[in-house]
Amino acid sequence: MRKISTAFMFLFFLPLWLMSQSENVDLSMIYKIKQEGLKNSSIEDLAFRLTDFVGPRLTGSTGNNRGNEWAKKKMEELGFQNVRIEAARDFKNGGWDNLKTYAAMTAPYYVNFACNPVAWTGSTNGSVKGEIVLLDVKAESDLDKYKGKLSGKIVLIPSASTYEVSYEPLASRLTDAQLKDISMATPPSGGRRQNYDLAPTSEQRALRTKISEFLKSEGAVVILNSSGTFNVPRSNGAKYNAGDKEPITELNLPVEDHGRMERLLRHNVPVEMEVEIQNKFFDSPTVYNVIGEIPGTDKLLKNEVVLLGAHIDSWHGGTGAADNASGCIVMMEALRILKNLDVAPRRTIRIALWGGEEQGLNGSRGYVEKYLVDPKTREHKPDFDKFAAYFNMDNGSGKYRGIYIQENEFARPIFEEWLKPFEDMGCSTITIRNTTGTDHLSFDAVGLPGFQFIQDEIEYGRGYHTTMDTFERLVMADLKQNAVITASFVYNAAMRNSKIPGKPVMKPLIKQ
Numbered sequence: 001m002r003k004i005s006t007a008f009m010f011l012f013f014l015p016l017w018l019m020s021q022s023e024n025v026d027l028s029m030i031y032k033i034k035q036e037g038l039k040n041s042s043i044e045d046l047a048f049r050l051t052d053f054v055g056p057r058l059t060g061s062t063g064n065n066r067g068n069e070w071a072k073k074k075m076e077e078l079g080f081q082n083v084r085i086e087a088a089r090d091f092k093n094g095g096w097d098n099l100k101t102y103a104a105m106t107a108p109y110y111v112n113f114a115c116n117p118v119a120w121t122g123s124t125n126g127s128v129k130g131e132i133v134l135l136d137v138k139a140e141s142d143l144d145k146y147k148g149k150l151s152g153k154i155v156l157i158p159s160a161s162t163y164e165v166s167y168e169p170l171a172s173r174l175t176d177a178q179l180k181d182i183s184m185a186t187p188p189s190g191g192r193r194q195n196y197d198l199a200p201t202s203e204q205r206a207l208r209t210k211i212s213e214f215l216k217s218e219g220a221v222v223i224l225n226s227s228g229t230f231n232v233p234r235s236n237g238a239k240y241n242a243g244d245k246e247p248i249t250e251l252n253l254p255v256e257d258h259g260r261m262e263r264l265l266r267h268n269v270p271v272e273m274e275v276e277i278q279n280k281f282f283d284s285p286t287v288y289n290v291i292g293e294i295p296g297t298d299k300l301l302k303n304e305v306v307l308l309g310a311h312i313d314s315w316h317g318g319t320g321a322a323d324n325a326s327g328c329i330v331m332m333e334a335l336r337i338l339k340n341l342d343v344a345p346r347r348t349i350r351i352a353l354w355g356g357e358e359q360g361l362n363g364s365r366g367y368v369e370k371y372l373v374d375p376k377t378r379e380h381k382p383d384f385d386k387f388a389a390y391f392n393m394d395n396g397s398g399k400y401r402g403i404y405i406q407e408n409e410f411a412r413p414i415f416e417e418w419l420k421p422f423e424d425m426g427c428s429t430i431t432i433r434n435t436t437g438t439d440h441l442s443f444d445a446v447g448l449p450g451f452q453f454i455q456d457e458i459e460y461g462r463g464y465h466t467t468m469d470t471f472e473r474l475v476m477a478d479l480k481q482n483a484v485i486t487a488s489f490v491y492n493a494a495m496r497n498s499k500i501p502g503k504p505v506m507k508p509l510i511k512q
């Protein structure tokens with residue numbers, strides 16, 4: 001009788017027990033992760049290596065290869081397994097390195113300029129010196145007046161945006177009120193990045209294409225654009241297909257230097273410049289990812305994968321520190337912590353440092369196409385059902401303040417429990433909102449659980465894609481904390497009885 005009653009009680013309470021135990025976070029492991037990650041961190045060394053030592057990592061460049069080789073070697077040193085540099089996708093732009101950049105105004109007086117060549121544009125024929133032509137074009141018909149006058153000339157394209165004084169602090173953290181706002185299911189007000197350079201409209205873009213064609217046919221030798229503020233040039237790349245004729249040399253000058261010359265020219269003061277740019281185009285037809293693992297140990301679950309990642313490619317001006325060495329070193333450090341603690345995860349924990357993010361999430365999309373979903377038939381590949389979760393970092397150096405659940409309500413009760421040990425680090429906000437613009441979207445887009453953390457802005461908006469995105473932008477204390485939280489999340493995901501549920505599948509929504 002006594003026995004029966006115990007069994008009955010057990011069965012009666014089992015569902016409740018399972019519910020309360022399902023997110024039974026291993027606090028002794030969280031303690032160890034915090035100790036290892038906060039008191040024995042490798043973040044500063046990893047940061048130095050991937051920024052100062054490796055340098056800029058434009059997709060397809062020599063620096064990109066150097067970064068991949070360094071990451072592979074480091075992962076091997078740290079004892080990760082199945083370490084490899086893996087082809088992800090074809091890269092249409094191909095290889096490009098900047099070998100020399102010099103630009104100065106030589107009249108009405110001498111001043112040298114900080115500038116950055118547009119990626120995948122060509123070289124000057126040695127040093128080019130001459131008067132600048134201001135191309136004052138508001139419509140295609142305005143081009144007529146420049147016919148036959150631009151051969152061999154340096155041409156300045158007027159700035160599309162004007163500089164506005166900002167009264168915002170140079171660096172910032174999210175306030176409690178802002179976090180409260182983010183946690184609500186309304187669209188974010190400002191987007192993920194402050195827009196310091198206003199994006200051109202589609203008409204402006206169309207006109208720019210016409211202007212480029214015109215300048216090419218007229219034989220101009222250098223094009224000067226305005227991009228970046230505070231005398232810090234911002235980098236970008238030309239639309240270019242490997243094998244095409246090399247585009248005319250193009251330079252991005254910060255609004256101050258560009259604006260000075262534009263104002264002089266509009267006041268009819270002749271302006272002369274000396275420019276020497278040397279760029280190298282070479283064969284580099286593939287985007288690569290760098291991958292490593294701590295293999296799973298559970299007989300049934302070891303083929304399931306918990307993935308963590310960040311993109312290793314950067315723009316070529318700075319050293320891609322906040323965007324996105326910060327994400328890469330946090331992910332590497334998270335796995336280093338777990339490896340150092342000799343964890344025996346039930347599922348396999350895999351790190352992926354993606355290539356080609358800046359040109360359209362190439363690395364992570366390539367991974368999805370290779371392992372998870374056939375890009376043509378949309379059919380799931382065998383690894384699809386073994387995919388447990390993906391965690392991404394790509395919002396700069398700021399500390400985690402919570403997580404975006406990408407409209408996946410199933411993730412909320414799980415992450416609530418996982419975040420509890422980090423509330424006193426300021427990381428407790430869960431938002432139903434989507435965050436966009438980077439590699440977790442490659443997984444989210446095919447219905448797999450892919451997440452990014454909410455991060456403090458710090459100096460991200462000013463610095464990303466610019467020559468000031470260097471080691472100095474990294475807040476080491478924040479990155480250490482991020483590695484600890486990431487290590488805990490991936491460990492929890494690797495130990496949990498079941499995978500994090502994906503969003504329910506439904507018919508495509510038809511816009512009314």
Ligand SMILES: [Zn+2]
Nearest residue numbers: 311323324394
């Ligand atoms: Zn990025």
